Amino acid sequence: xxxxxxxxxxxxxxxxxxxxxxxxxxxxxxxxxxxxxxxxxxxxxxxxxxxxxxxxxxxxxxxxxxxxxxxxxxxxxxxxxxxxxxxxxxxxxxxxxxxxxxxxxxxxxxxxxxxxxxxxxxxxxxxxxxxxxxxxxxxxxxxxxx
Amino acid sequence: xxxxxxxxxxxxxxxxxxxxxxxxxxxxxxxxxxxxxxxxxxxxxxxxxxxxxxxxxxxxxxxxxxxxxxxxxxxxxxxxxxxxxxxxxxxxxxxxxxxxxxxxxxxxxxxxxxxxxxxxxxxxxxxxxxxxxxxxxxxxxxxxxxxxxxxxxxxxxxxxxxxxxxxxxxxxxxxxxxxxxxxxxxxxxxxxxxxxxxxxxxxxxxxxxxxxxxxxxxxxxxxxxxxxxxxxxxxxxxxxxxxxxxxxxxxxxxxxxxxxxxxxxxxxxxxxxxxxxxxxxxxxxxxxxxxxxxxxxxxxxxxxxxxxxxxxxxxxxxxxxxxxxxxxxxxxxxxxxxxxxxxxxxxxxxxxxxxxxxxxxxxxxxxxxxxxxxxxxxxxxxxxxxxxxxxxxxxx
Ligand SMILES: Cc1ncc(COP(=O)(O)O)c(C=O)c1O
Ligand code: FES
Numbered sequence: 039x040x041x042x043x044x045x046x047x048x049x050x051x052x053x054x055x056x057x058x059x060x061x062x063x064x065x066x067x068x069x070x071x072x073x074x075x076x077x078x079x080x081x082x083x084x085x086x087x088x089x090x091x092x093x094x095x096x097x098x099x100x101x102x103x104x105x106x107x108x109x110x111x112x113x114x115x116x117x118x119x120x121x122x123x124x125x126x127x128x129x130x131x132x133x134x135x136x137x138x139x140x141x142x143x144x145x146x147x148x149x150x151x152x153x154x155x156x157x158x159x160x161x162x163x164x165x166x167x168x169x170x171x172x173x174x175x176x177x178x179x180x181x182x183x184x
Numbered sequence: 185x186x187x188x189x190x191x192x193x194x195x196x197x198x199x200x201x202x203x204x205x206x207x208x209x210x211x212x213x214x215x216x217x218x219x220x221x222x223x224x225x226x227x228x229x230x231x232x233x234x235x236x237x238x239x240x241x242x243x244x245x246x247x248x249x250x251x252x253x254x255x256x257x258x259x260x261x262x263x264x265x266x267x268x269x270x271x272x273x274x275x276x277x278x279x280x281x282x283x284x285x286x287x288x289x290x291x292x293x294x295x296x297x298x299x300x301x302x303x304x305x306x307x308x309x310x311x312x313x314x315x316x317x318x319x320x321x322x323x324x325x326x327x328x329x330x331x332x333x334x335x336x337x338x339x340x341x342x343x344x345x346x347x348x349x350x351x352x353x354x355x356x357x358x359x360x361x362x363x364x365x366x367x368x369x370x371x372x373x374x375x376x377x378x379x380x381x382x383x384x385x386x387x388x389x390x391x392x393x394x395x396x397x398x399x400x401x402x403x404x405x406x407x408x409x410x411x412x413x414x415x416x417x418x419x420x421x422x423x424x425x426x427x428x429x430x431x432x433x434x435x436x437x438x439x440x441x442x443x444x445x446x447x448x449x450x451x452x453x454x455x456x457x458x459x460x461x462x463x464x465x466x467x468x469x470x471x472x473x474x475x476x477x478x479x480x481x482x483x484x485x486x487x488x489x490x491x492x493x494x495x496x497x498x499x500x501x502x503x504x505x506x507x508x509x510x511x512x513x514x515x516x517x518x519x520x521x522x523x524x525x526x527x528x529x530x531x532x533x534x535x536x537x538x539x540x541x542x543x544x545x546x547x548x549x550x551x552x553x554x555x556x557x558x559x560x561x562x563x564x565x566x567x568x569x570x571x572x573x574x575x576x577x578x579x580x
Contacts, residue, residue, distance in 0.1 A: 049491070050498060055564050066566060072514045073527050074488065077566040095565040097490035097509030 042132040047100035065151025078148040099138040103145035193537035199389035203218040205433035209426040210505040234432035243372035247415045250397045256287035256382030258397035265406040270327020279329045283522040285422040311340035311470035333365035339479030340469030348377025367438035378391040390434030395429035445540040449477035459551030467580040487561040488570030495557045506533040
C-alpha cells in the first residue's frame with residue numbers, strides 16, 4: 039500500500055474538517071508546484087487553541103496531515119503550535135512516502151500562517167524571523183526554491 | 185463487495201480463452217522453440233500458429249510480425265529503426281505529437297540528444313491531430329512520422345489512414361502506437377497505410393509483458409535486444425511462448441467479437457458520461473466523436489484526483505487520474521496539458537475505462553459514487569469555497 043493505516047484512517051475519517059465562522063486566526067497556504075491548497079482555522083482563548091479546523095484541496099496525504107496537524111495543536115498554547123514541525127506530523131502518521139513529504143510541510147505552514155493571522159489581528163508583537171516564507175527550505179524540495 | 189474494475193486502459197483481466205490457451209505451455213509443452221526435438225518443435229508450431237493469427241487480425245503477413253516484451257519495446261524498436269534508416273540518408277527530422285505515450289516520447293527525447301530534431305504536433309482542444317498540421321510539418325529531411333492510433337488517457341482516435349496515405353505519398357516511414365486501439369476498433373495495416381505498428385496484449389485481455397511490432401516487409405529493423413536468431417534475428421531471447429500463445433488467443437477473441445463488444449461498451453460508456461455530466465462544473469475531455477468505446481476522461485473542478493481515487497477505492501471502484509498528486513512528479517498528466525487544460529483543472533481528472541464485461545448496475549453505482557465523492561471533496565476544498573464565493577472564476 040502507498041500509505042500507512044494511520045494515514046488512511048486520517049484521510050478517510052478526517053478529524054476537524056470544515057470551515058469555522060468565528061475563527062480567531064485563519065492561515066491559507068498553497069504549494070506552488072503541485073497546486074494544492076490548505077486552510078487552517080484556529081479558535082484561541084487565553085493563549086490556548088481551544089479549537090482547530092481545516093479544509094484542504096489535495097492528495098490523500100495532504101488531507102491526512104491537515105487532520106493530524108489540527109489534532110496536534112488543539113489544547114496547546116499558541117506558542118507550542120508554532121513549534122509543530124512537519125516531521126512530528128509525519129511521525130504521528132507512521133510515516134509518508136518520500137514524494138509526499140512536501141504535503142506535510144504544507145500542514146506545518148498552514149498552522150503557522152493561522153497563528154500569524156491571530157497575532158496580526160490581535161496586535162500581538164512577534165519575532166518576524168518566526169515566519170519566514172518557508173522554514174524547511176533546506177531539507178525540502180517541494181517548491182523548487184532551493 | 186465485488187470490485188468494480190474501471191481501469192481497462194491501464195490493463196485488463198486475462199480472458200478465460202487466453203488463459204486456457206496459455207496454460208499447457210508452462211509445464212506440459214514447455215520446450216524451447218529453437219530445439220530440434222518434438223517438444224521444442226511443438227512450441228515452435230504454437231508460435232507459428234500465433235503469428236498467423238496475429239497477422240490475420242491486423243491484415244499483415246506472418247513474416248511482418250515480431251513478438252516483443254510489450255508495447256513499450258515495440259515503440260522503442262520502431263522509432264529507433266526509422267531514425268537510424270533516416271540518418272543514413274541524412275534525414276534527421278521526426279514528427280510526432282505532444283500527447284504520445286512515454287514509450288514514444290522518451291525515445292524521441294533520447295534521439296533529440298543524439299542530434300535528431302523532433303516536431304511535436306498540437307493535438308488541439310479535442311485531442312485530435314490535424315492532417316494539415318502533419319502535412320505542414322513534413323520537410324525534405326523527415327525520416328519518420330509516429331502518431332498514436334488512440335490516446336491512452338482520453339481515448340481519442342487519430343486520422344491514421346489519412347496520415348498514412350500522406351506519408352506514403354511522400355515516401356516517409358509511418359509508425360503508429362496502436363496499443364489502445366487493437367482489439368477495440370478495426371485496424372488494418374494495409375488499408376490504414378501503416379509501415380510499423382505497436383500493440384500490447386494486456387490491453388485486450390491477454391497477458392502482460394507480451395506485445396507485437398508489425399514491421400512492413402522491406403524495412404530493415406534495428407535490434408533493441410541483441411541475442412540469438414529468434415524473431416528472424418531481430419529480437420534476441422528465448423520466446424515467451426505462453427505469452428505469445430495468449431496474445432494470439434486474446435486478440436482473436438477480441439477481433440471476433442469486436443462489433444458486438446463495441447456496441448455494448450459504447451452504450452455503457454454513454455450512460456456513464458450522461459450520468460457524470462450532471463455533476464456541476466464537470467467536463468468531458470477529448471472529442472467523443474472520434475473515440476475508442478471504453479474510455480471516458482472527465483475533470484471536476486475544485487477537487488484533486490488522488491483523493492478522488494482513494495475514496496473510490498474505498499467504495500471498491502478501480503479507476504485512474506492524471507492529477508499531479510498521483511503522478512509522483514508534481515506535474516499533472518502531459519496529455520491533459522496537451523489538450524489545453526489549466527493545471528488546476530487537470531488536477532481534478534478521472535479516467536474510467538470500461539469493457540463489455542461491466543454491467544448497467546455497475547455503471548449506475550459508479551455514477552452514484554463519483555457524484556457523492558466529488559460533492560464530499562468539494563465540501564472540504566478551499567478552492568471550491570472560493571469558486572462558490574466568486575473570488576476565483578470557474579473555468580469549466
Ligand atoms: C498508448 C500506449 N502505448 C504503450 C503502452 C505500453 O505498453 P506495455 O505496457 O505493453 O509496455 C501503453 C500502456 O501502458 C499505452 O497505453
Ligand atoms: S499535496 Fe499534492 S501531492 Fe500531496
